[in-house]
Amino acid sequence: MRKASQKKKLYSIYLKLFASFGPQHWWPAKTPFEVMVGAILTQNTNWANVEKAIAQLKQHKALAPKRIYHLSTSKLARLIKSAGYYNIKTKRLKAFLKFLFDHYRGEPNRMSRVPGQKLRSQFLSINGIGPETADSILLYALQKPLFVIDAYTKRIMARHGFIAEDCSYKDVQNLFMQNLKKEVKLFNEYHALLVRLGKEFCLKKNPKCRICPLK
DNA sequence: GACCAGGCACATC
């Protein structure tokens, strides 16, 4: 695909998605810290299960950096149980919180003035934070213009011929970041709309699922 | 009962 037409198509897809679905109001969270916790909990997990875990944390007044930082491993695991992989995710939350306290005094706001790319490499050095989780936090909690690539995004773009099915996270991210204006609002809405599309029309991993409301 | 869901780390080749 030629670069000029690729750019045009990417914007056109965005407009079509926005026209049919409207604004998605992402990330569904009240505070930046809630986005960070949600980003870790949602790893390979249905969002509905994550919501239950978040509700548990809120109910136990545990959705604050200090609270999670000081919560026992077993208690934290119990609260986030519904999100699945609870032992691993407990470790990952603890690792993230340790990082937050070691480098930013436990205050998410202190991250805001650090350049996105620097934060990104810091995040990636934390055990349990991979590229998608890092970019989700950067974009949705800290307003840094990084395009988030998730399973839906990759699947949709591959099935529409933009990328190969087996390409890397960076390859897909470059497709968006090299062709679109690096605007937080655009990246936010575009990714949220792709997830919405994925949920409604390309639900299965089944490669035969090619329903395409974009055409 | 099978399949899927807003990944990641680690072992092995």
Place this chain on the structure above:
DNA sequence: GATGTGCATGGT
């Protein structure tokens, strides 16, 4: 660098 595997709940 590519490929395979464990991690776990809850909805369809």
